[in-house]
Amino acid sequence: MSHDLRLERTFDAGPDVVFDAFLDPGAQRALLADGPDWIVESEVDLRVGGTWTLVWGSSRDKLFREVAVFSEVDRPSRLAYAVTATFADGRTLETEIEITFEGKDGQTNMTLVQTGFPSAAIRDDFKGDWPNFLKRLEHVVMERAAAGAA
Amino acid sequence: MVQSQVLDRTFSALSDPTRRDILDRLAAGPASISELARPIGISLPGVMKHVHILEEANLVVTEKLGRTRECRLGPEQMADATRWIERHRRQWERRLDRLETYVERRQKGVRA
Numbered sequence: 001m002s003h004d005l006r007l008e009r010t011f012d013a014g015p016d017v018v019f020d021a022f023l024d025p026g027a028q029r030a031l032l033a034d035g036p037d038w039i040v041e042s043e044v045d046l047r048v049g050g051t052w053t054l055v056w057g058s059s060r061d062k063l064f065r066e067v068a069v070f071s072e073v074d075r076p077s078r079l080a081y082a083v084t085a086t087f088a089d090g091r092t093l094e095t096e097i098e099i100t101f102e103g104k105d106g107q108t109n110m111t112l113v114q115t116g117f118p119s120a121a122i123r124d125d126f127k128g129d130w131p132n133f134l135k136r137l138e139h140v141v142m143e144r145a146a147a148g149a150a
Numbered sequence: 151m152v153q154s155q156v157l158d159r160t161f162s163a164l165s166d167p168t169r170r171d172i173l174d175r176l177a178a179g180p181a182s183i184s185e186l187a188r189p190i191g192i193s194l195p196g197v198m199k200h201v202h203i204l205e206e207a208n209l210v211v212t213e214k215l216g217r218t219r220e221c222r223l224g225p226e227q228m229a230d231a232t233r234w235i236e237r238h239r240r241q242w243e244r245r246l247d248r249l250e251t252y253v254e255r256r257q258k259g260v261r262a
Contacts, residue, residue, distance in 0.1 A: 034214045056216070064216025087216060124184030125218040128194050133217070 003123040004115040009134045011108045013145035015101035018108045019076035021140045022099070023052070031136045032056045039063060048073055052081065062088045068097075077101050093122065110134075153230070160231040163207035168192065169200050173209060173223070180222040 011018050021027050025042035033040050033056065044052040050070050057063035065086040072080035078100050085093045095116040102109045112130070117123035163169055172186055187197040201221055204210035208224045 032214075058213065062215065066216075085216060121184055121188070124187065124194060125182045128183030128187075128198060129214065129217050129219045131195070131198075132219075 002115055003117040003120045004113060005117070005123050005127045005130070006114075007112045007127075007130050007134065009110050009138065011110060011138055011141045012106070013108060013141045014106065015076040015103040015108045017144050017148065018110055018137070018141050019079070019101050021137060021144055022079075022110075027140050028054065028056070030140050031133060034058065046070065046073055046075075057088065064088060072098075077103075093117075156230050157234055159207040160209065160228065163203050163209055164228075164231070166200065166203075168196075169204055172197070172200055172204060172221075176210060176221060176223045180220050182218055182220055186221060 023044055023046060025044060028042040029038070029040045032038075032054070035058065038058055039056060039060065041055040042053070044050075046052075048070055050073075052066075052068040052070065054066045054068075055063050066083050067086075068081040068083040070079070070081045072078055078098075080096070080098045082094070082096050085095070087093075095114050098113045098115075100111045102111070112134075114123075114126065117126070164173075168190060171190055175181055175186055175189065183194055183197055183201065186201070187194050190197065201210060201212060205212055205224075209228065210221055211224045212219050212221045
């Protein structure tokens with residue numbers, strides 16, 4: 001049985017700003033690092049069949065790695081990918097993520113659905129920190145929207 | 151931060167039974183947010199709020215591990231609060247010792 005998580009968040013910016021901020025390698029430090037000395041590496045090949053490799057952690061021995069393979073890329077409204085996550089202790093986790101970016105009245109409603117968790121406990125561990133990520137994404141989006149409006 | 155503010159935060163954080171349950175659980179070792187939530191029986195956002203308050207009081211530290219977060223007892227734990235309680239306990243002991251001496255003298259005086 002697969003355990004899924006679903007998150008929604010509304011951003012005060014258009015879908016293109018949110019979509020680009022989510023994927024931009026230059027934004028990942030602001031989205032993922034808990035401190036200035038954190039290691040954050042991101043490489044993205046944004047096309048169907050292309051990969052997105054994300055590595056981050058507080059030190060070399062605590063790195064978390066995600067390798068995603070895109071199955072749908074429809075900028076700026078939809079993104080789907082299968083992701084293999086590897087924890088610092090070698091455990092791996094394979095899930096699938098679908099994200100929609102719906103624009104309306106200058107805002108974007110982002111819906112993220114992650115499926116394939118092997119247990120509710122692991123799903124909840126991820127669910128516990130995704131809101132923090134989305135909060136950071138909101139901050140990045142607001143900065144970019146403000147810079148774009150200036 | 152001045153000492154009284156540190157103590158305010160510590161005692162305020164400790165005033166909630168759920169937060170004390172979280173500290174009890176973390177005394178046994180690090181735990182994820184969901185591991186803290188399960189035995190307490192409250193929602194993940196609810197646990198996250200309690201953990202945030204404990205984190206602000208330096209009673210708990212959290213570390214991001216990929217897309218999860220691990221919680222453990224803070225390095226200082228309850229040192230300031232313990233020192234404050236110990237100082238007041240010693241004051242009260244001295245007062246009680248003096249009261250005991252006073253009562254004993256009075257009793258001896260009455261018997262004499």
